[in-house]
Amino acid sequence: MEYKDYYKILGVARDATQDQIKQAYRKVARKYHPDVSKEANAEAKFKDIGEAYEVLKDPEKRAAYDKFGANWQEGQHFEPPPNWDAGFEFRGTGYTGADASGFSDFFESLFGHGQTGRQRTHVFRMKGEDQHAKIVIPLADAYRGARQTITLTRPVIDGDGRVSTSPHTLHVVIPKGIIEGQRIRLEGQGLPGHGGGPAGDLYLEIVFQEDPVFHAEKRDIHLTLPVTPWEATLGATLTVPTLGGHVQVKIPPNSQGGKKLRLKGKGLCSASHQGDQIVTLQIVLPEPRTEEQRRLYRTMAEQMPFNPRSGLER
Amino acid sequence: MIEQRIYIQGMVLNEEMRCSLADLCSLCGVNAELIHDMIEEGIITPEGPSMREWCFTSVAVKRVQVAMRLQRDLRVNLPGCALALDLLDELEELRRLSRRR
Numbered sequence: 001m002e003y004k005d006y007y008k009i010l011g012v013a014r015d016a017t018q019d020q021i022k023q024a025y026r027k028v029a030r031k032y033h034p035d036v037s038k039e040a041n042a043e044a045k046f047k048d049i050g051e052a053y054e055v056l057k058d059p060e061k062r063a064a065y066d067k068f069g070a071n072w073q074e075g076q077h078f079e080p081p082p083n084w085d086a087g088f089e090f091r092g093t094g095y096t097g098a099d100a101s102g103f104s105d106f107f108e109s110l111f112g113h114g115q116t117g118r119q120r121t122h123v124f125r126m127k128g129e130d131q132h133a134k135i136v137i138p139l140a141d142a143y144r145g146a147r148q149t150i151t152l153t154r155p156v157i158d159g160d161g162r163v164s165t166s167p168h169t170l171h172v173v174i175p176k177g178i179i180e181g182q183r184i185r186l187e188g189q190g191l192p193g194h195g196g197g198p199a200g201d202l203y204l205e206i207v208f209q210e211d212p213v214f215h216a217e218k219r220d221i222h223l224t225l226p227v228t229p230w231e232a233t234l235g236a237t238l239t240v241p242t243l244g245g246h247v248q249v250k251i252p253p254n255s256q257g258g259k260k261l262r263l264k265g266k267g268l269c270s271a272s273h274q275g276d277q278i279v280t281l282q283i284v285l286p287e288p289r290t291e292e293q294r295r296l297y298r299t300m301a302e303q304m305p306f307n308p309r310s311g312l313e314r
Numbered sequence: 315m316i317e318q319r320i321y322i323q324g325m326v327l328n329e330e331m332r333c334s335l336a337d338l339c340s341l342c343g344v345n346a347e348l349i350h351d352m353i354e355e356g357i358i359t360p361e362g363p364s365m366r367e368w369c370f371t372s373v374a375v376k377r378v379q380v381a382m383r384l385q386r387d388l389r390v391n392l393p394g395c396a397l398a399l400d401l402l403d404e405l406e407e408l409r410r411l412s413r414r415r
Contacts, residue, residue, distance in 0.1 A: 026388075033387055035380045036402065038409070046387075127343065130379075147321050171321045183376070184324035185341075201341075203379075204324070215414075272330055 004106045006052035006065065014066070018059065025053040034132075051103045061111060128191040128200035137174055138209045139216060142268055143243040145176030150204070154191065172204065177270030179218055180208045213241060219275025221267045226284045227251060242266045242277050249279060257283040327372035332361070338370045342378045349378070355392045357381055357399060 007014050010024045031037060032045040039045065055061045133152055141148070151169045170189060178184070183203045190200025208216055215222045225240060235253035239246050242263065249261060259281045267275025288294040325331070339346055352358050358377050360368040380402075381395040390398060 171319045173321045173323045175326055183327045186324040
């Protein structure tokens with residue numbers, strides 16, 4: 001078990017006043033709230049912050065925690081000394097109402113765990129909490145539909161009311177045509193209920209893996225297609241990748257760079273919504289490597305009077 | 315022995331999904347009064363001509379759930395939730411645009 005520096009987590013000095021702790025908590029809680037924050041580890045950070053505040057906001061618990069002093073470093077291996085909490089009155093009922101199911105082993109070793117003894121006899125029948133997680137899938141899985149096995153860590157409460165975490169593995173169908181930001185609700189796969197109540201639900205939010213070729217915008221798939229000046233000017237039929245395999249695409253003559261071609265139905269399609277693939281042309285100039293090749297450009301300059309900047313003249 | 319894997323097919327909260335007021339309440343674990351307050355505050359907008367025929371989109375489900383968490387975790391009141399949700403939408407749109415560039 002690792003020592004947790006609750007002062008460091010909230011970003012306050014060890015001699016901070018209760019008001020300063022409250023203010024610091026509110027500030028970091030807003031910053032790392034999983035619905036607000038885009039930090040990759042927001043969920044874990046938010047839990048740590050809640051745990052730190054649970055201890056520091058309570059003068060008694062804070063005093064007990066302070067007994068460890070500054071000798072401990074964040075992350076250092078830690079075992080609480082025997083009878084360390086003698087003289088304090090929170091053992092076994094260390095919670096003051098916060099949802100503590102996600103608190104760390106460190107917290108539990110000091111302040112006990114949520115549902116013990118007397119408390120348990122008062123548990124109402126209640127649905128378990130919903131759980132929310134993100135799953136990262138490749139675009140191809142959304143295009144075709146797929147099956148995925150995911151493992152989540154979740155708190156488990158045993159018969160004695162002890163809380164521990166255990167991995168929870170699920171096999172899930174990813175339906176064809178799902179798009180980024182959409183959620184899959186798995187009924188009864190959330191946290192267990194209380195007092196015989198049903199389990200909560202699990203919501204899986206879809207996030208697309210970065211793809212080197214394709215880029216999804218809702219149902220449409222975007223692709224930048226590099227073409228030569230003569231393909232763009234004279235027109236051509238080119239082989240273009242799509243999520244469903246290669247297709248032949250006709251480039252009309254006199255196409256400029258940035259022109260968009262729409263391949264109907266080649267995006268993310270569900271039962272009732274169609275997505276397209278949008279191909280954006282990017283004209284790539286070949287670098288002349290020989291004198292003869294340079295001459296070709298000079299010939300063009302001589303024989304094709306053209307001012308691309310005429311629009312800038314006033 | 316071959317392990318038999320059972321794949322769970324969940325409910326997809328997509329553009330097609332619509333739910334009744336009762337469904338919305340049970341999905342989000344809230345009572346109808348709170349949903350009324352959220353509608354008044356502009357957090358969600360029901361579809362349908364009358365209360366009996368109200369239906370809600372997956373976006374409404376998500377907004378109610380986020381509002382509940384903001385209330386619980388950050389003590390944001392309903393007008394604050396409405397503001398935060400609109401700003402979060404705007405932020406998401408700006409992030410999407412900046413990713414494209």
